[in-house]
Amino acid sequence: MSVVDAAASVFCREGYAGANIDLIAAEAGVSRQTVYNHHGDKEKLFVAVVRDLTERCNAGIFATIASFPDQPAELEADLIAFAVRMNRNCICNRDGRFLRKLIQAEGERYPELFAEWREQGPGRTWSALAARFARLAFAGHLSIGDPDVAARQFLALVNAELQITFVLGGMPTEEEVLRSATNGVRTFLNAFGRKKSPAGKQAALVHA
Amino acid sequence: MSVVDAAASVFCREGYAGANIDLIAAEAGVSRQTVYNHHGDKEKLFVAVVRDLTERCNAGIFATIASFPDQPAELEADLIAFAVRMNRNCICNRDGRFLRKLIQAEGERYPELFAEWREQGPGRTWSALAARFARLAFAGHLSIGDPDVAARQFLALVNAELQITFVLGGMPTEEEVLRSATNGVRTFLNAFGRKKSPAGKQAALVHA
DNA sequence: ACAAATTTAGACAGCCTTGTCCAATTCGTC
């Protein structure tokens, strides 16, 4: 494990103040001196960790958004699959959980560092996702008032059942991710979908 | 300011390891010795803080759920008002933000302490809220598959636009809370509401 | 195989924090 990876792990587990360099060095399998040689001091190391996580998370998010279903064969199934990818590869994975925790714990202490993340991460994520939803609406697959609102609500819905796991820093199972995505997408389509068969208006939700 | 209140503030701002007793004592306007006299040591003080916050938050949440609109005159307006109360009095206020931050930062280090919170807080909250939604559905005001899923999705939707503020520990303005609640409730009712006038199927969302 | 660069272990000073002790002072109550 690289030094930054070990540092990310320890900073997340112990908090900035509680993390000590000896532990990071041990976890990385190097000597303490090497940590100082590479990164100068604790604060610089922390900044390097956050930049690394931010970069990897953003890359993952945009790669996933690129797989958004523009010409959906099965809209519901495609959106569920997209939501699962988003959660699996961006929100619930190691980098996503670590970055979220570091932002929440230390965000107020490093405003400029996390402002940078906020602009390049969530800001652009929501825009990009909103554009995809607008395209679906334009093509007649959805009936959306404000694409930005729809994008935020989509993310909120497909994560609705995972919040309690996130708040404790846990990793939801594959099954929980799928269930939350399925229930979320069905509600999303009930609200924004073009009703194809007015008869089956309320599909039964996956059992909770 | 009482010692526990000052301690809550400092623990949240600096993290458990970064909080020092001198600062807490200064912020509370007492001497360090008094802090030790009252609470024994740092860990006991931390536990007292979390218990205090948990108790107050739960009380606020259940008081707010008691104001859920069972016989709604105007379903949309009543649900929006309820969502605003929930956010104002439970999620966004001082206690709510502090408790959330402490759980996220230190939850893994005190499993038993926060398991207690989880059972008595979110667990009971969701049950109680689901029961209220089930009652609305039974009375014919909503068309709901699984009340538990609906309750979680309701909370997710009315908070959808506040996530970014929460993640940075900020306090959303009254206007942001209202807008998020309005957009969330409208989408919720589009998905779960009994369509009264099939013509006006899509109410325009508040501008984002 | 050799030279340069990197890594390592350990010691070290300086600083901060926790928790205790104690004498002096203030406060609440009768």
Added chain:
DNA sequence: GACGAATTGGACAAGGCTGTCTAAATTTGT
């Protein structure tokens, strides 16, 4: 006003952590 309880400020030891330094060992490039 007087007495007991609580609070205060300060000193203190013990321990932990950061960041530096050095000499030896190891790796790397050629």
